[in-house]
Amino acid sequence: MLLQDKVAVIYGAGGAIGGAVARAFASEGAKLFLTGHRLAPVDAVAKDIVAAGGSAEAAQVDTLEEQAVEAHLRSVIDKAGRVDISFDAVGIPDTTILGVPLVELEVEQFSLPITAYTRSYFLTARLAARRMVANRSGVIMTVTAIPSRTGTPLQGGYGPAQAAKEALTRALSAELAPQGIRVVGLRPNGIPETGSLREAFEPRAKALGVTWEQWQEQLAGRTHPRRLSTLAEMANVAVFMASDQASGMTGTTVNLTMGSLDD
Numbered sequence: 001m002l003l004q005d006k007v008a009v010i011y012g013a014g015g016a017i018g019g020a021v022a023r024a025f026a027s028e029g030a031k032l033f034l035t036g037h038r039l040a041p042v043d044a045v046a047k048d049i050v051a052a053g054g055s056a057e058a059a060q061v062d063t064l065e066e067q068a069v070e071a072h073l074r075s076v077i078d079k080a081g082r083v084d085i086s087f088d089a090v091g092i093p094d095t096t097i098l099g100v101p102l103v104e105l106e107v108e109q110f111s112l113p114i115t116a117y118t119r120s121y122f123l124t125a126r127l128a129a130r131r132m133v134a135n136r137s138g139v140i141m142t143v144t145a146i147p148s149r150t151g152t153p154l155q156g157g158y159g160p161a162q163a164a165k166e167a168l169t170r171a172l173s174a175e176l177a178p179q180g181i182r183v184v185g186l187r188p189n190g191i192p193e194t195g196s197l198r199e200a201f202e203p204r205a206k207a208l209g210v211t212w213e214q215w216q217e218q219l220a221g222r223t224h225p226r227r228l229s230t231l232a233e234m235a236n237v238a239v240f241m242a243s244d245q246a247s248g249m250t251g252t253t254v255n256l257t258m259g260s261l262d263d
């Protein structure tokens, strides 16, 4: 198993991507400490994993609160002795911002995703890295999206937020890789089976002038295989990137867009 006995903390594990990554990590033998903004969805994921024979504990952690992240990591170290993998899969709700043209957007609304996404990633990465340095080993991971690299309309500060996270992945790696810690991101295309993709589409539907089905076809049409990827495909790559098999990968974001976006 690729992650046998690795101690992994996943933030936003009650969400679509965090939950899929948690299940995939568990099936490869990882010992999971799952966290979420609300406890109930994370608890459900942890119970599923335990019922399937895996190891998972759930906790409520707001990743925008430094003390909450710190206290949780302290409890992980107390229970498991170390942290090998930190994965920030947090998605900041932005339904009131999506659909508003940039020229009409208030600066506070524009800044919100940039501040929140970077704060979450910075705090979870920094606090995990402080533990990982002691073992000269660890992997810090997150997830971004296509607007990090290409202009997409009516998404406010979401694209700049994703671009900032990818820049932070490179900066963290430049400082931490000499101490044995790898830092890698994943950049999936839209994954239709996640409820969040539809939530991101609905506020823009009218302005984009297409239905949900037509929009998925448009996104799929830009990929080389003419289809969007699945949560399972994304999670399989997450497992590989978290494993020692990917020891040659750091300071980069894996392009999972299947040709939609050139490197």
Ligand SMILES: NC(=O)c1ccc[n+]([C@@H]2O[C@H](COP(=O)([O-])OP(=O)(O)OC[C@H]3O[C@@H](n4cnc5c(N)ncnc54)[C@H](OP(=O)(O)O)[C@@H]3O)[C@@H](O)[C@H]2O)c1
Pocket: 011, 012, 013, 014, 015, 016, 017, 018, 035, 036, 037, 038, 039, 041, 061, 062, 063, 064, 089, 090, 091, 092, 093, 143, 144, 145, 146, 187, 188, 189, 190, 191, 192, 194, 195, 196, 197
């Ligand atoms: N879905 C896609 O197709 C897709 C594609 C590419 C990239 N992405 C990116 O991947 C990330 C996750 O997406 P997703 O589809 O998994 O979204 P999701 O299903 O909405 O999950 C997001 C999770 O983040 C949690 N969260 C929000 N604020 C938090 C906070 N302050 N502290 C801790 N947890 C918090 C939410 O918890 P609560 O529900 O309890 O608030 C939720 O469980 C996002 O950055 C998204 O942009 C998604």
